[in-house]
Amino acid sequence: MDRIGRIETFLVHPRWLFVRVETEQGAVGWGEATLEGHAEAVVGALEAVRDRLIGHNPDRIEDAWQMLHRLGFYRGGPVLLSAIAGIDQALWDIKARKLGVPVYQLLGGRVRDRIPVYAWIGGDRPADVAAAARARIDQGFTAVKMNGTEDVGWLDSPAKIDAVATRLAEVRATGIDVGIDFHGRVHKPMARTVLRAIEPLRPLFAEEIVLGDNPDIFAGLAGFSSVPLALGERLYSRWDFRPFFESGALDIAQPDLAHAGGISECRRIAAMAETYDVAFAPHCPIGPIALAACLHLAAATPNFVIQEISLGIHYNGAAQELATLMRNPDLFRIDGGSVAVPEGVGLGVDIDEKAVRAMAVDPHRWRNPVWRGRDGELREW
Template structure:
């Protein structure tokens, strides 16, 4: 009998524009890649990998769930974005190793696919209404049938109705292009304005209202769900099934949006998706980050009955420098969009072939990405 393989090396790479890649190598030479990107906090996640190495060097790479539980439970202080992002990168890389060793795409190890392609959407933005329409037209030309746009850039506790009227008009303009539209509010709307905003956009049938308020207050989200027929979505700032539980139990949300690089990786997000299914809640994973995280999302989407649509971005919503994709991934055509969807990766593991030399070279000058500070007209800080 061949001796069991062991994890021998765990490395992190901060690569532009704002990603954190994880590479795990075993004593027998198997290699897997994952993504532990936590935008604006890469250094904190890199620090968490000191603990990860202490726990997992020498661990059997096939015991993926045991590795997950070890990192989560033995840390004593459980949960939170930093540690669960680190766990996410490890989890993705271990699944990548196992599927590559078996020579199969990852989704085969998760029970096999329940769909043949993955519906996707992309972000649009612009300073003027005409810019938003032009961006929507460009996405449609790229093959997208759905987009996501910002709601309001700044909305005070009590603010001008004209801002809300302008938002409704922008949604109507984008719908006129012939695409469906989700609206992301980034938690910038406060309780006194939230009902007014939902009432204003309801006639235009948005796909969803994302983070209309912050997820800090589950009771408020439940109140809004009872008020409006607009599907409510959130989850990028929730990091485990325990974080999602109160929203599901109260019936507060219609779409969960776990991020596979933040919320414990493939293993935990699959549990979140299954839990959501028992409440008849859909899954639309959050992913405005890199190719490894996106590939992990596509494999999860392939096996998840209650999946609805995947956020898709390479670089920062397709608007980053060309090196974001072409210098780090050897098979960029993997994510080509056609008729509103992308193919499920069919290569072994995650199906992403990383240009390791390019990653190592770029990581010699680690990025220091920070989200910009948003301030209102009187200088007060607003949500990013």
């Protein structure tokens, strides 16, 4: 019987964390445990994972997931679930490669032939978003996501809200569909006003209009506007999502497969969402392994609607792109606003291991900016 023999981690630019699992018989799988700004903490958590999994049967994916989640006594949260996510993806990759099939075949087979995608436009302090939208149209996209607003106060000037609507109108005028991401920057006193301002422009969704720390506040916004409410990148398990489903507050669930326990847990979240008639649209502004995992889950998930893709995202910088560390960039080729279901074995990502090892010699130390208001107070980033 084959056993897990080696688990390695690689902090690679711009802000990714790759996980490589190798069995005693030489089978290799890759996962991504990227937790933006906290990658070193996940590397530390993976030290404990090694103690649990070295010598474990790699075919027992669910057993490994349960062991890592339950036997550490402390459960949940971004760091522990991100560590599990990287391992989980790698084990699915190994198993599917052994069987000579794509991962989605192990999830029940595909329910669609292509996967709709959207790209991100604009900086965290958005400026010429209309030009960015037109550039995405030229790349083959039919939908984008933009940041709704720069940093705002708990109660701020109505001019800030007017600026949100103006920027959204400029992008909509290009003819492209738009999701609008608020990053939890809007607080309860302004949330209804913001939703009312953007409603006539018919965005695809409003993402994190408020933080998910208080589900009751989020639930209070449900039904106030026709704009679909989306949330999930800062929720890490089915237990975190449960109050949002039960309250009817959520229209689109957005777990991140590198944060929320990998393919195994996000598959459960998607099925749970389906029972509440909630759409599934995984969050993924990060690397190629996490994106590939998303595509396989999307291929096999009935309530999936659209996938975020980090092609050309500003975090990557001019020197690095989504496919920099892989040898088959056509895996993410955009055509008519969608990508093909991956048909290669495993996750289908051909990782350039030599390039990964070379880059990891100089690991990243990515941190998000610190934003302050005009009076020096901290603002949500």
